[in-house]
Amino acid sequence: MNDNVFPLGKEDLLKAYRTMKTIREFEERLHVDFGRGEIPGFVHLYAGEEAAATGIMMHLNDQDRIASTHRGHGHCIAKGVDIGEMMAEIYGKITGACRGKGGSMHIADLSKGMMGANGILGAGSPLACGAALAAKTLGHKGIGMSFTGDGASNQGTFLESLNLAAIWNLPMVFVVENNGYAESTSVDYATAVDSYADRAAGFGVPGVIVDGTDFFAVYEAAGEVIRRAREGGGPSLLECKMVRFFGHFEGDAQTYRGEGENEYNRENNDCLKLFRARVTEAGVVDGGELDAIDSEVLAAIDKAVEEAVAAPLPGAADLTTDVYVKY
Amino acid sequence: MARNLSMKDAINEALDQEMSRDPTVIVMGEDIVGGSGSPGEDDAWGGVLGVTKGLYAKHGDRLMDTPLSESAYIGAAIGASTCGLRPVAELMFLDFMGVCFDQIFNQAAKFRYMFGGKAETPVTIRAMVGAGFRAAAQHSQMLTPLFTHIPGLKVVCPSNAYDAKGLLIQSIRDNDPVIFCEHKALYASETDVPEESYTVPFGEANIVREGSDATIVCYGLMVHRASEAAETLAGEGIQCEIVDLRTLSPIDTDSVVESVENTGRLVCVDEANPRCSIAADIAATVSQEAFSSLKAAPQMVTAPHTPVPFSPALEDLYIPSAEAIADAVRKTMAP
Amino acid sequence: MNGAKPVVGIIANPVSARDIRRIVAYAGNMQITDRANIVLRLLAGLGAVGIERVMIMPENSGIRQHVVRGLERSSNLGEGRFPAVEYLDMPISASTGDSIEAARRMQAAGVAAIIVLGGDGTHRAVVGACGNVPIAGVSTGTNNAFPRFQEPTTVGIAVGLAVSDPKLSEIAFHDNKLLEVDIAGHREIALVDVAIVAERYVGARALWRAQNFKELFVTFAETEVIGMSVVAGLLDPVDRDTPEGRHVHFDNSNQPAWRLQAPIAPGVIETIGIESWGRLLPDQPIAVGAHSGSIAFDGERELSFTEGDHPTVTLRTNAFRTINVAACMNIGARSHLLSDQHGNRAPTSTTTQPQLEEPV
Structure with a gap:
């Protein structure tokens, strides 16, 4: 097989598939378990958008910091956060990634460079700029990366951060995950000029648009913007056009969508299906190898759920800890 | 060796010494270099009131002027603090926190708790507070209660140069986010300040005057007003104990309660507006913890429930006066 | 003209030209408001020469909003500057598919010409769907060989003249070549170039890794354009009218027969190994040499192919028509289509003698 058939080797292709599949099944499982009333609070699912998180995060290491969104499970998994700890956190258990104090919207693992999912839209952009500033000041080759949706990209924080990153020439990548809906409101309505890539140019930041349902498109473009940041080329913006398979949050009736929209997306814009077709048709990966990963992933999710359900809840003594390092 | 130093210079010295000691300390804010990119002097201002003047010459690019984007740079300082730096961000006037409050109270304050104790956010946010500069409603507030209300934040407000230096060094070294409030009317006030680096610990009030008849609890500029009042009252035979919260x-409610147990009388002074103020908080705490020691109802002396007015005639009425404090003490002494 | 007033179509698809070449090269950034102003300039040009109706492809990215604002303001001022504009009633997918659908609908509606804003990719999409309707192009793309940059006001005037004045019909239209690719029974076209590259994935689409180039077919090979056409152009130029194209084989070994420096993307000049090149004659299907890889049409990877697909490439001449803006303007000037006579005095032409100074 020609070695430049794909931009990454077979091992990495399988790893990418495993990550995307893990995100998908994690979210599909939450969808079911939430529907059964087993999960407290509310969750925002990343299903449908896996190619973006995975194609981007394949280029990052633990020193690279990402600031995520309320729809952060996919970013967490792709950045290497343990799914057992994530699941336990979503169940509000003491064994969770945040000891049950954060929940779905605040999962973080700083050791993996995951600065946190965030319940405040657009709040991550300045934080990631800070990570980029730290990398630059400390002289390591890490980068900062913020994720915002098409909605949060209308926040002042996002726009201020583009300017800040540009004037300080920060090693920073702004990822805009444009799934067409800010909660229920269409990007066509809420954004005057709905190309965030073009908007970035107003700040002297180059921006590109990529098909966020195509792993290879994201992978290739992300590789370039990340390399640019590491090499001192400054900030850039990567806009991924993508589809959200579920509602804004679980329980969203999604009556704002067009008729048959979700079914169409599942049929035609499923990044996992597209990936599978591409690599198997090229003969690089055998369908059976992917099937095996599917089974392993399902087993891992089952285990994560079982352990989360069985894990103890935090106790009264935990209520008042972890507020300060020292008080 | 100690010299007489103004609070402004003491703050400058604290920043200078910490930047020299620790290369991860960076300082950023609007005009803190004060001339970046302009045709004239690079560090023309050194802060809007000159507090950071001269630091750029010594520490160069570790002092960064920022665009007028409080959310972006306060957020960047917070983000950087979780990634190995100890940023000191200057918000100029604490009133400007309205622009970037999310980064402070939803992000910095909550990281440690939300992330299950795994985050450290060693950021210091310096800002000017307080009235008296004829700067009107949006540049003069004492917003300490807002920050004090938020779990996860530490709030500091020194009343003198010595404390300012020691508390600022402590703030920079502290691993939690600190809101460091500098009363602009105190920048010129001088005390003895040691040349060497030192810290003043958090949560330890300073008994600036001992007395047996009444306890006056205060902080910041009000410490000076309380001292004037105490001087006047001493002439009347009333001995006040002044607790500077710092x-x-x-x-430090322990020191307050202990003092009230000795004096039996409490006057809480706060330049902030009265509702949910530090004064109200202290009064409530003492009522709960030391009710049996109280010989009279606790008194609060605060700014009125109004914005800070502009006209000097009104602003002088707005700020709690030594006379008002003395009156409050007399009220607790009344049979 | 058959008596009915000619209608002109405009396709300005906002999705064009925001690709990775802004990162891997130094490609431009045509903002939405710029694109909208181009539409308004076209409309002004069309309106000035009597076009009364224009049909426009709808989109939701901001071009329409800006254009409608411009039209309303002009109407409020009573200027009468612009023709009546109607937006096609079609679903919007925010993809190249919109250009294709709009071209199809405009052809069905009987437009006399379509003006295309965009680069090679957008033009290709329109040509593939508009049948024999002539097109005129304004370059807004990232990496263009096909459309030239021309002042849109002028393009509007020229198109307006071309479709409404019989005097121009002889010279207004220009026939163009294209490339047809047949792959496993499926037909695709390219206006300028078909490149065969080693990558088996479409990815970020653009071409910039010269080491993966395998084979190139071009309809014309110019020396002053950017992209793949210039690669052939710098080896053996051929213009847009000559009924032949060029076919190049690349050589990525360390010892290629030729090394060529070519500007394959804005600001990116690559050294490319060349094995051979030759003429590409019309109507003769040429089998692609590589067994697998991807096919890039007009600079964008679009299809991957594998053993058994056996793609072929065929050059076609007189394949579609464009409007020759310069010729229209020249004839328009000579025939006084934009000038008319007032009063009794005949327009006079004077010849100004240059005042030569004595050499010092």
């Missing part, structure tokens, strides 16, 4: 979160 830090409002953590807050």
Whole structure:
């Protein structure tokens, strides 16, 4: 097989598939378990958008910091956060990634460079700029990366951060995950000029648009913007056009969508299906190898759920800890 | 060796010494270099009131002027603090926190708790507070209660140069986010300040005057007003004990309660507006913890429930006066 | 003209030209408001020469909003500057598919010409769907060989003249070549170039890794354009009218027969190994040499192919028509289509003698 058939080797292709599949099944499982009333609070699912998180995060290491969104499970998994700890956190258990104090919207693992999912839209952009500033000041080759949706990209924080990153020439990548809906409101309505890539140019930041349902498109473009940041080329913006398979949050009736929209997306814009077709048709990966990963992933999710359900809840003594390092 | 130093110079010295000691300390804010990119002097201002003047010459690019984007740079300082730096961000006037409050109270304050104790956010946010500069409603507030209310933040408000230096060094070295409030009317006030580096611990009030008849609890500029009042009252035979809180979160309620147990009378002074103020908080705490020691109802002396007015005639009425404090003490002494 | 007033179509698809070449090269950034102003300039040009109706492809990215604002303001001022504009009633997918659908609908509606804003990719999409309707192009793309940059006001005037004045019909239209690719029974076209590259994935689409180039077919090979056409152009130029194209084989070994420096993307000049090149004659299907890889049409990877697909490439001449803006303007000037006579005095032409100074 020609070695430049794909931009990454077979091992990495399988790893990418495993990550995307893990995100998908994690979210599909939450969808079911939430529907059964087993999960407290509310969750925002990343299903449908896996190619973006995975194609981007394949280029990052633990020193690279990402600031995520309320729809952060996919970013967490792709950045290497343990799914057992994530699941336990979503169940509000003491064994969770945040000891049950954060929940779905605040999962973080700083050791993996995951600065946190965030319940405040657009709040991550300045934080990631800070990570980029730290990398630059400390002289390591890490980068900062913020994720915002098409909605949060209308926040002042996002726009201020583009300017800040540009004037300080920060090693920073702004990822805009444009799934067409800010909660229920269409990007066509809420954004005057709905190309965030073009908007970035107003700040002297180059921006590109990529098909966020195509792993290879994201992978290739992300590789370039990340390399640019590491090499001192400054900030850039990567806009991924993508589809959200579920509602804004679980329980969203999604009556704002067009008729048959979700079914169409599942049929035609499923990044996992597209990936599978591409690599198997090229003969690089055998369908059976992917099937095996599917089974392993399902087993891992089952285990994560079982352990989360069985894990103890935090106790009264935990209520008042972890507020300060020292008080 | 100690010299007489103004609070402004003491703050400058604290920043200078910490930047020299620790290369991860960076300082950023609007005009803190004060001339970046302009045709004239690079560090023309050194802060809007010159507090950071001269630091750029010594520490160069570790002092960064920022665009007028409070959310972006306060957020960047917070983000950087979770990634190995100890940023000191200057918000100029604490009133400007309205622009970037999310980064402070939803991000910095909550990281440690939300992330299950795994995050450290060693950021210091310096800002000017307080009235008296004829700067009107949006540049003069004492917003300490807002920050004190938020779990996860530490709030500091020194009343003199010595404390300012020691508390600022402590703030920079502290691993939690600190809101460091500098009363602009105190920048010129001088005390003895040691040349060497030192810290003043958080959560330890300073008994600036001992007395047996009444306890006056205060912080910042009000310490000076309380001292004037105490001087006047001493002439009337009333001996006041003045407790300078120094830090409002953590807050040294033990020292306050202990003092009230000795004096039996409490006057809480706060330049902030009265509702949910530090004064109200202290009054409530003492009522709960030391009710049996109280010989009279606790008194609060605060700014009125109004914005800070502009006209000097009104602003002078707005700020709690030594006379008002003395009156409050007399009220607790009344049979 | 058959008596009915000619209608002109405009396709300005906002999705064009925001690709990775802004990162891997130094490609431009045509903002939405710029694109909208181009539409308004076209409309002004069309309106000035009597076009009364224009049909426009709808989109939701901001071009329409800006254009409608411009039209309303002009109407409020009573200027009468612009023709009546109607937006096609079609679903919007925010993809190249919109250009294709709009071209199809405009052809069905009987437009006399379509003006295309965009680069090679957008033009290709329109040509593939508009049948024999002539097109005129304004370059807004990232990496263009096909459309030239021309002042849109002028393009509007020229198109307006071309479709409404019989005097121009002889010279207004220009026939163009294209490339047809047949792959496993499926037909695709390219206006300028078909490149065969080693990558088996479409990815970020653009071409910039010269080491993966395998084979190139071009309809014309110019020396002053950017992209793949210039690669052939710098080896053996051929213009847009000559009924032949060029076919190049690349050589990525360390010892290629030729090394060529070519500007394959804005600001990116690559050294490319060349094995051979030759003429590409019309109507003769040429089998692609590589067994697998991807096919890039007009600079964008679009299809991957594998053993058994056996793609072929065929050059076609007189394949579609464009409007020759310069010729229209020249004839328009000579025939006084934009000038008319007032009063009794005949327009006079004077010849100004240059005042030569004595050499010092």
